[in-house]
Amino acid sequence: MKHLFILTLLLLQIKVEAQTSALTVADSLYSIGNYSKAINEYSKVGGLSSALQIARSYNAVGNYEKAITQYQYVVEEDDTDQLAQLELGKLLLKVNRFEEAKSVFTNLTDFNTDHPEFQFYLGEANRKLNLSEESLEQYKKAIRLDSTHLRSLFQLAKHYTIKRERDKALKYILLGLDYYENDVSLINLHALVLFNDSQFEKAIPLFERVLKLGEDKDYVYEKLGICYNRNWEFKKAKEAYAILLKRDDTNSQTYFDLASVYQKESKLDSAKIFIKKAMAVQKPIFANGYSQLAYIAREQKDFKTAFRFFKMAHQEDTFDARIYYNMATTYDQFGADLQKKLTYYENFLKDYPNEHPYYYETAEKRISELKSEIHFAKE
Structure with missing residues (x-):
């Protein structure tokens, strides 16, 4: 009997060591991005931890349906695993299964009411479902829990900028910039609010800063061109439009905008040339x-x-x-x-x-x- 007990212990030890070895191999494969082989190794190990890693591996290779199935298995087996639920919810958002994502994030916010990320992602699900008021409330809850929650601040600022609600937009933009002074998205929104409010002179340095921070997009040059023109900085306006025409010489609006600069300078013959070019393209x-x-x-x-x-x-x-x-x-x-x-x-x-x-x-x-x-x- 004693020998049988010792043999059982030895067999259990060998099994544990084999699982540990397999897990080490699986983790190593996962860490270097060899996800397909990692899945095979995790399958040999078994257990919820391996199932979660399999879900992550499927997610990494873009097999989202299998990833969702694995995540759902983990969550069903352990409904207290907040990390698995968070990853599942984010993946459901990614594949446009918004109602399911909302259900996951609702459970998370009920389970943990003090977590700003959960509030934010519930807001994202509601935004994708066009439930504007609900999404705004979730973003605001996230900020009440963490006043520095950048993505919630941005979504609120963006919403009110689009709605042309100047004061509300500035409230969240400036609050965000207090913590993240070089956040290009917030600086861009700040510039757009001033632009929409016809404060062209104040908008100029902000759009210029957006460019310096690497947001080298056409719309920035378009807005800057208008600002320079309205601020009587004709040379800079022409430079902005020249950049746009170099990128796309078939955009009629750029020619029209450039013509308006020459018209304002009373260079009417040049203005006519660019109007005709706009009509030609x-x-x-x-x-x-x-x-x-x-x-x-x-x-x-x-x-x-x-x-x-x-x-x-x-x-x-x-x-x-x-x-x-x-x-x-x-x-x-x-x-x-x-x-x-x-x-x-x-x-x-x-x-x-x-x-x-x-x-x-x-x-x-x-x-x-x-x-x-x-x-x-x-x-």
Whole structure:
């Protein structure tokens, strides 16, 4: 009997040593990214720890369905394993299974109410489900638990920036920048808030800093170009647009924006060149191009040419009331036919009855004056 007991102990020791050896091999394979072989070794070991590592290995190689199945097994066997649940929830978010992810993170927030990460990810699940109010509340809970929770601060700041709620956006942006002064995402949002608020001069150094921090994106140069132009820094505006055109010389908006810089400098011939380039590279925006050419011609007191371009713009876009209004007022400035002038204004009121009150009132006033002129001309 004594010998049998000793033999059993020896067999158990050998089994444990074999499992330990297999686990060491599996961990080593996992650590160097040899996930397929690691899965095979973990399968030999068995147990929840190995099952979790198998889930992670499947996740690492992109076999998400098998990873989810393994994670679910671990969680079902041990519903107190918060790490496994967190990893499962994040993976469910990744594969767009938002309702399931929400369920996982709801369980986690119920189980551990003081964990800001769990609150944040529940917010993410709600955001993906378009449950805006719920997601905002979760982000705010995360911040109450940890005032430095950067991702929650960013999501709140981003939401209020998009909604153009300036003060709320700045609250979370500035709170985040107090802790993370070089966070490029928050600096970018700060610049956008100021840009949207027409504070172009204050936005400029922030957009410039975004570029210095490595966010070398087209939209930054686009915003900077507008800011420089509005701040009368024409040389810098041209430099920003030159970078954009070097990257993409088929973007009509860049040519239009560059034309507006030259127009502001009163270099009208150069402005016309870039407007025509904009029209050449993107045919569908003829109405915009013709309108801008008309504005330049009118600025040069060439009302006949301006009228011709406004008329061409109207033919391209008959829904734009402003184009037709400009066509009427421009003809009024040079035309000799009083009845034709009257007809343009009357057609404006008939075809665009819900336009800006200023246009409507001006047209009505001019109709009254023209009718008087026509009446006296007949006497």
